[in-house]
Amino acid sequence: MIKVEHVEKNFGKLHALNDVSLEVNKGEIVSLIGPSGSGKSTLLRCIHGLEKADAGKIYINGEVMDPSDEKKYRQQRNQMGFVFQHFNLFPNMTVLENCNLAQIQVGGKTKEEAEKTSMEYLKRVGLAEKRDAYPNNLSGGQKQRVAIARALCMDPEMMLFDEPTSALDPEMIKEVLEVMKDLGNQGMTMIVVTHEMGFARKVGNRVVFLDHGEIVEDSPSEEFFSNPQSDRAKDFLSKVFYE
């Protein structure tokens, strides 16, 4: 479904991504993990096109993503939903308006059609009753659930999550992970940059471990956690788990 081929990305002198190749199939839940600065967020942002890769190609459904073919590129990007660490809800709009905006402006729906879809997804994330609230009156967990609903409203084929729980208070992490788990159970293809090892292990099917801009390990979740192959992965896991 998504194929990343020999992608390179530099920020000045820093090699953020170094010859990264990766393939994600339909229905897979892939966790990108690794130390901070390892390039996992950069990889996710390159897949969506928020960052332009310096070299390499990205394919979606077998077709290469090419920014110079504007119309097609836009359609390809619209097949991916993106969830940010800091939610990025629109503070000047209510929850419902947040969900409606792109459906009306990009999807060409009427207000009524958009509202119907929005309410459906807001119900799914358990926030239907917050439809008229402004984002700044919501808790962090609620904000992120709205952000997920907003992305789902555009009917994407896959969802990209960039550290969706890293900005949350600890007691709110679970409600967001539950929503993501439900989404995975319904067959959504997901790529998740996360520090939640429990989620990566139990909900994800596959772990891609990055370090210094390179993919060090790519294996089924259970195998990665119970029997990591590389020293770098072993070292990372020993630091993450407090025993």
Next chain:
Amino acid sequence: MFVSLEQVFTSENILYLGKGALMSLGIAILSLFIGLILGVLGASAKRSKHLIFRAIGNFYVEVIRGTPMLLQILILFSVVPSIYTAITGEVLRINVYLIGIIAMSINSGAYSTELIRSGINGVDKGQWEACETLGLSSWQTMRFVVLPQAFKLIVPPIISEFVTLIKDSSLISTIGAVELLKASQIVGNTYYDYMSAYALAAIFYLIMTISISYIGKKVEKRLAVSD
């Protein structure tokens, strides 16, 4: 000094200056409004991908902010009619109020350009990215997400720009427009008591500027509700 206070402070004169004050207020409101439209255009030009638009935007802002408003008014007052005559061969009957509004709008537009630009820059980058991932075009992003948030940030400086415009509208008295300052000069001429007439003008200016600042604070508070 105040030789004829009771002669100057008659209801007739107060009414006359009141009309002048309304003229100043009207000119300031129109200039602010047109200036804001120019400001949106100017800010878009300065943020443009194309060098030529950026250059035009910079030129506009630098030239207008780098020269006195009085000079701009005088240039417009003398240059526009000559250009008109040169092109059409006819003599232009000039409306000094119109010239005043045009000059002040162009002036205010340059300041609004900088205000709006800083307001747009003040909106979190994440808002642009969120719009990008939802498929919104940059124009849609501007219109629905960024500008509404930017305007909220610039309400306080816009209010102070409005107050400045009310005061600066006195400059168009130099080309013969009868606004508050000119009205007070006319009254002063009549009684040979400028001090009383100017004092009355000052009171009118203060009534306007203080009430606008007050309303501005109220608006700011209302806007802060969704924060």
